[in-house]
Amino acid sequence: MESTEVESDILRRVRTLLRELDGHHPACQCDRGMLRWTLHKKIDQNPSNSSILVRILVKELERAERGDFRHYIVPLLHTLMYTLIKAPCISDELCGRVYDFCKKLLTLPKPFCTIGLDYAIRLKMERTAPGMLYQRMVISEQSLKSDPYPYQEKIFIFADPELLSEAICNALVTDTEAAQVSQSPRACMCYVIIHAMQAALGEGCDISSLKASLQDMATSDVEHWFRQVVAAVECSGNEASADRGRHAERLEKIYRTVLSSLQAGKELVLFIRPMSQSCEPDCLSQDLDNFEIQDIISDCECYEQTRFSVLSTDSGIERDLPVAVEESYAPCSAETEQSRLHRKGGIKKKLSPLESVTFLQAGCNGPGVKSPAKLQRRPGIPPEPAGLLQRLHTARIVLLGDDRILGRLAQAYHSLRKRETRRVFLTPRLNLQFYYIPVVTGQLNTLAVMDHTAADQEELCEVAGYLGRVDPWYKSNINTLCHMIPKLATMPSSPSKHLVTDLFITDVIAYYVRMGIQPVCFQVYAVKIFFNDPAQEPAEDVFLTEMRTQVQESISYRELSMTKKKTTLDGPGIDLTVTYRKVVVSNRAKELAMSLRSTGLVMKAVPANEAEDLMCLNVNITEVVRINNLSGRSFSAVANKLKTRNIKIRSTEQRPFTVCLDKDSRRAYRNVISVEVSPCLEPSYCLQKTRTMKFNLHETEDVGLVKYMPKSLLLPINTFAGVIQ
Structure with missing residues (x-):
């Protein structure tokens, strides 16, 4: 296909994409997404057309800006x-441009x-x-070891088997495992090397020779050149x-050396002098070798390590210094171990509010804070800068399901925030990002929607x-996956099925977590529940x-006989007292x-x-009104x-009711x-x-540090643009 035909085809696809945003695409309901x-798959099949697509997208962006079509800007x-x-x-x-x-x-x-601003910063580096940008994306997503760029991330997909069908759960496991087959560490390192050479050298890079050279190398040699490329970039x-x-x-210097290793033999690699260490940035320490949440949680014991005080033997006189510099780095001898002072049996001092600020900053989702456990300062080694403790790891939590699984997420998030307040060990080290993909399977077994038909399934996906x-x-x-994932999961096994499911679902999830970085924050609401039995403790829960x-129908026969006459006179339902703070x-x-x-009420937290x-x-209360007329x-x-934001509801006649959350x-x-x-x-x-x-004791308003802290617990769910007004 000639370049003009390729450009016309890509332009047509982009314009169709824009018509889909306007709802004018004829098949927008079944093919949305x-x-x-x-479009991206077409470019992946022929990467040389990337420049054509970028040029077309830039023109469309400039046209959208001139025509004030702002809803085109973020997708483009x-x-x-x-x-x-x-x-x-x-x-x-x-x-x-x-x-x-x-x-x-x-x-x-x-x-x-x-x-x-975010993309301008990235483009300046690119x-x-x-x-x-490609190098950092592969390193972080594939958890490749790299001192110059130690950031790593993993995707955790949460799907409740009680809410999703077995076919969907099996399809997700199968597709995820299939996507990982071609992503071995060696293959990913080769991808990074080849892409860096192409981006820097352009047409001067012989791709076939470079691939052949890397393919014939040992894995250790590939790792060596991967480190050299990462350090240079x-x-x-x-x-x-x-x-x-x-x-x-x-x-180009690395490129020539790699190609020469294919021609002259692998032994020459041992004689190649590595790049100057001055080019490599300072190495950031990696706290976690294997990035697993369970390991991070179990690592909280590090805050209870014994603290030692080191007895200094340095007089400050130059002649008293060790003869060799290496002696200062030598392991401590037995005498040195005996000279250490152990603090035992002391009285633990209670921290004042000002001294515990560092713990609370991490609890406020701020940047990384200094570790409470201070490391020993060994002689001859400068102390580490305070800013080195960063969130080197990102957990991207992808939830599949409906509003019920989001309610479970709100519960878990609230529990996590409470634990982080008591002892901070996860927040300064791990960045949590939440993503939501709606999936509806037709399982309407909840109390909230048991009277609804299958046509009302959208109520389960209000978020x-x-x-x-x-x-x-x-x-x-993303919303198009609500009904597409169940269909793909139940499709019969065929070559076309393998092509669509194994690529489409995993690719869309990858695209979502890569580009969806703008959060929409939802308020989490606390509910305190009091029961009819005074001996039963009140329950505390949250909902999103x-x-x-x-009204609870299953009451005792005695209560039924006592309230039958009253119900006949006053009508169905129960008498309630509602106290609330009106939003003005x-x-x-x-x-x-x-x-x-x-007869009941519904509180909606999602507008x-x-x-x-x-x-x-938004509270909707169904009130029973008595009407007197000639017929009775x-x-x-x-x-x-x-x-409202605050409301209290109480049954005045002591008749119980049922509460269902999320x-x-x-x-x-x-x-x-x-x-x-x-x-x-x-x-x-x-x-x-x-x-x-x-x-x-006499202060009624927030004072000091409290007034600068976030007051409400908000659950952030990432989208592509956040809230566009």
């Missing part, structure tokens, strides 16, 4: 950057300015050191005065619906999407109370449209709607007499405020 995937920019990262060679002129466009986005409101990217030409010279409304690119690429109450525009607290007879407040509860007495149901029948409470709902507070905020109140 496939257009982006097929993500598509462009995803292509540019994986492209083998993009000219500096084309990267410059993309960089200039990203800088223009800084004048726009969020999320455009946020995304533009222009100086071509291939840097990171050196160029971190140098303030580095340029593209100097970077190409470094890579996904909201994210799709505020982020059209999420709707096009919904709380539903219903002025944000002033306004306490209201009402008494009514109701029905993007214009409503995300940090607000009848009853009708009236819907009362409230907007539409999950496994989280249902029976024999409930009263509930209290309020925004869930951040545990670190509660701890610090409690400590502050001990020293300021």
